[in-house]
């Protein structure tokens with residue numbers, strides 16, 4: 321039996337993970353669950369999965385849960401997430417919070433030498449260098465949950481590191497694939513929230529529509545697999561059936577395929593190196609997907625990938641700026657404060673005005689992140 325803690329259990333990834341745990345209750349046990357403001361949904365999860373620990377992000381939620389439950393330990397706020405990261409009883413922590421807010425709790429779990437089932441890509445983008453320095457000191461392991469990075473992780477098992485020629489990240493192209501800049505000038509939020517293949521949280525869905533999600537995934541792949549940026553390629557694959565591929569030096573390509581369902585990479589991160597049967601996961605019907613296609617990225621219209629390569633290749637504090645500016649821009653777009661193309665403008669502006677600095681410790685990461693968010697908040701709110 322493996323003890324699972326979930327940072328962000330009330331979201332898309334978190335609820336998918338609980339479906340798996342419900343189905344495979346002889347394999348997995350819930351130790352801790354967390355949410356930000358959705359305390360009523362969290363309360364329902366607590367009643368069903370009976371965790372020993374819980375963290376909640378709002379005072380209202382904290383008071384409600386304290387009143388509702390007297391047999392669990394309830395933590396509050398950002399410090400509360402860190403307390404969940406520190407839990408000794410955890411075997412595997414699933415980082416399913418949205419945004420770099422997951423960074424500190426992830427670091428605590430690394431210091432406790434846990435398995436991190438990492439969905440929270442922003443943590444790897446903003447804190448990747450620091451996290452990799454910690455992985456040299458602590459025997460923690462990161463198993464990627466992000467579908468492309470789970471595919472790369474599985475495909476890399478087919479060869480040795482020195483035999484890798486390229487990592488090939490696939491991307492759906494997002495809901496506006498094939499559109500012009502003129503069309504994007506006036507897109508509505510509700511249109512940007514329609515992903516062609518995946519059902520996901522709002523932030524990542526907007527990131528998919530700008531292709532900044534793919535950009536974040538480029539940096540995430542560099543950090544997770546220690547591969548140079550010039551060996552990370554992106555190809556548009558509108559069907560999202562091939563979840564990414566590894567090209568080896570013999571020009572052989574190994575890919576991972578499956579239905580676009582996050583339960584597959586989540587469960588794999590829990591069960592690795594084994595694989596488990598699970599009847600709630602659909603099989604791929606090849607006849608339904610008899611037409612798998614590939615396209616070039618349209619970097620002229622969708623700037624997210626090139627902006628990410630720019631940030632990643634500079635490194636140090638620049639990926640922190642890229643991620644923080646994007647998180648703030650997406651929040652502004654979700655609140656109808658800016659137009660779609662302003663997302664690129666805000667990111668570009670912050671990166672152009674940033675003087676890159678070395679990242680010697682966690683406080684520098686948090687300071688750079690905070691400065692960018694405060695600056696954008698002052699300008700737009």
Ligand SMILES: NC(=O)C1=CN([C@@H]2O[C@H](COP(=O)(O)OP(=O)(O)OC[C@H]3O[C@@H](n4cnc5c(N)ncnc54)[C@H](OP(=O)(O)O)[C@@H]3O)[C@@H](O)[C@H]2O)C=CC1
Nearest residue numbers: 328330331332333356357358416417418439440441520521
């Ligand atoms: N959804 C998907 O299919 C995929 C997601 N990912 C990555 O996984 C992560 C989660 O994505 P997703 O599940 O879609 O996100 P959701 O928005 O659906 O869920 C986010 C979760 O994090 C919690 N949360 C949000 N902000 C905070 C905060 N400031 N403090 C504490 N908790 C917070 C939310 O709580 P509350 O409910 O109370 O708001 C919720 O439980 C992201 O990093 C995303 O990029 C990667 C690949 C696929």
Ligand SMILES: CC(=O)[C@@H](O)[C@H](O)COP(=O)(O)O
Nearest residue numbers: 466467491492493494528533
């Ligand atoms: C399911 C998952 O991993 C998401 O990151 C998804 O890949 C987003 O789709 P795009 O390929 O459109 O970015």
Ligand SMILES: [Mn+2]
Nearest residue numbers: 466467468537
């Ligand atoms: Mn992904």
